[in-house]
Amino acid sequence: MARALFGTDGVRGEANSFPMTAEIAMKLGAAVGRYFRRDKNEHRVVIGKDTRLSGYMLENALTAGFTSTGMNVFLLGPVPTPAVGYLTRSMRADVGVMISASHNHANDNGIKFFGPDGFKLSDEAETEIESIMNRGITLSRPENIGRAKRLDDALGRYVEYAKTTFPRQRRLDGLRIVLDCANGAAYRAAPTVLWELGAEVIPVGVSPNGRNINAECGSTHPHQAAQKVRETRADLGICLDGDADRLILLDETGKEADGDQIMGLIATRWAREGRLSGNALVATVMSNLGLERHLNDLDIGLERTNVGDRYVVERMRKNGHNLGGEQSGHIVMTDYGTTGDGLIAALQFMGAMVETGQKASDLTRVFTPVPQKLKNVRYAPGKDPLAEDCVQSAIAKGEKTLGSSGRLLIRKSGTEPLIRVMGEAEDQGLLDEVISGISDTIAGVS
Structure with missing residues (x-):
């Protein structure tokens, strides 16, 4: 059965348009509630959200759906996505929900689901949930309707847990840290954690108003x-x-370090300490060739997956690895959590700064990246530019031009109507020419 709602990271779209409407959210909550009902007296669901205005609407709609199938709902309020994964397990809930469109514009929103183990749902589970929606949902009898309440200390529980992941007997005294929370879900949690560990925190993006999440701030706009x-x-x-499930770091000069450099550092340190399970890192096809070469030089493996942190996690769980992530900044450390956690990844980096006494610039330049270029080409909904002969010809020409000295990766975004055109090559000029040619061809049919 083809999936109409779920993409690569839950359900996502523009608020108040299909599928991000109150009606669909209510039906989705009821279907998920029915899917996770177990043969026991109490059924629990925890719901977190980021700071988008539409979060209120979707939170209430999901609550109505869940309670209609007998689920008791615990509302967490604005918390990071990894906090939902953590609290789902901690509270022995049947399901966890995060209402967020991650790094997208404030007008978008999304719904992500976590199973009782705190991990995101599989493709098979999401397909079955859509099937339940299509077949019709059996509602609970009046006496079995669920209740809803706010969990007032949800944020504090996550803050205390996050601090336990920092090296014992270490503090952040003497470190001045600019912390950009993107006016999003971590605007209270992240500054609290760093301040309680002793850092001098200079906050950016900590004044959400429902409409300014990710607006010229955060990991996608680090210039501020x-x-x-x-x-x-x-x-x-x-x-x-x-x-707050992804992270970009800035060294003391303001230079950026992406997820590849952060993963490279953690993998190198963990391998040296004997902590890297399976002596391998799991990353996606987007990760830079320079990272792969660096790891190979250290006899550390690199396993690549499709784009999407959920696919990284699936490979990690299948093969018993404890470190993985994406170039975009999702860093998954299953010793500490079930999904990408930007704050805890940052704590690992700061732990390295404290323990080694090195500057951020020394620790963020783990390897020399191979020149890489990514262009996003927007297309009209309902179209499939990659099916056009002229586009396929342009891609074939580009592959021939780069030959064995580079590589191309052309794919549809799983969350937006974009074609992502990415390439790597030692020759920057040649790479620019190839990427521009393919992108222009796609734009011409979009």
Whole structure:
């Protein structure tokens, strides 16, 4: 059965348009509630959200759907996505829900589901949930309708847990840190954690108003934080996205370090300490060839997956690895959590700074990246530019031009109507020419 609602990371779209309507959210909540009902007296679901205005609407609609099938709902309020995974397990809930469109614009929203183990649902589970929606949902009898309540200490529980992942007997005293929370879900949690560990925190993006999440701030727009790093002579900049499951770092000069560099550092340290399970890192096809070469030089394996942190996690669980992630900044450490966690990944990096005494610039330049270029080409809904002969010919020509000295990866985004055109090659000029040619061809039929 083809899936109409779920993409690569839950259900996502523009708020108040299909599928991000209150009606669909209510039906989805009821279907998920029916799917996770177990033969026991109490059924629990925890629901978190980021700071988008539409979160109120979707939170209420999901609550109505869940309670209609007998689920008791615990509302967490604005918390990072990884907090939902953590609290789903901690509270022995049947299902966890995060209402967020991650790094997308404030007008978008999304719904992500976590199973009782705290991990995101499989493709098979999501397909069955859609099937339940299509077949019709059996509602509970009046006496079995669920209840809903707010969990007032949800944020505090996650803050205390996050601090336990920092090296014992270590503090962040003396470190000046610019922290950009993207006006999103971590705007209270992240500054609290760093301050309680002793850092001097210079906050950016901590004044959400429902409409400014990810707006010229956060991991996708780190320029504001970079300027603040330089102005305040900070030791480090930390840029989270709207739901705080991804991270971009800035060294003391304001230079960016992406997920590949962060994973490279953690993998190198963990391998040296004997902590890297299976002596391998799991990353996606987007990760830079320079990272692969660096790991190979250290006899550390690199396993690549399709794009999407859920596919990284699936491979990690299948093969017993404890470190994986994406170039975009999702860093998954299953020793600490079930999904990408920007704050806890940042704590691992700061732990390395404290233990080694090295500057951020020394630790963020783990390998020399091979020149890489990514262009996003927007297309009209309902169209499939990749099916056009002229596009396929342009791709074939580009592959021939790069030959064995580079590679191309052309794919549809799983969350937006975009074709992502990515390439790598030692010759930057040749790479620019190839990527521009393919992108222009796609734009011409889009």
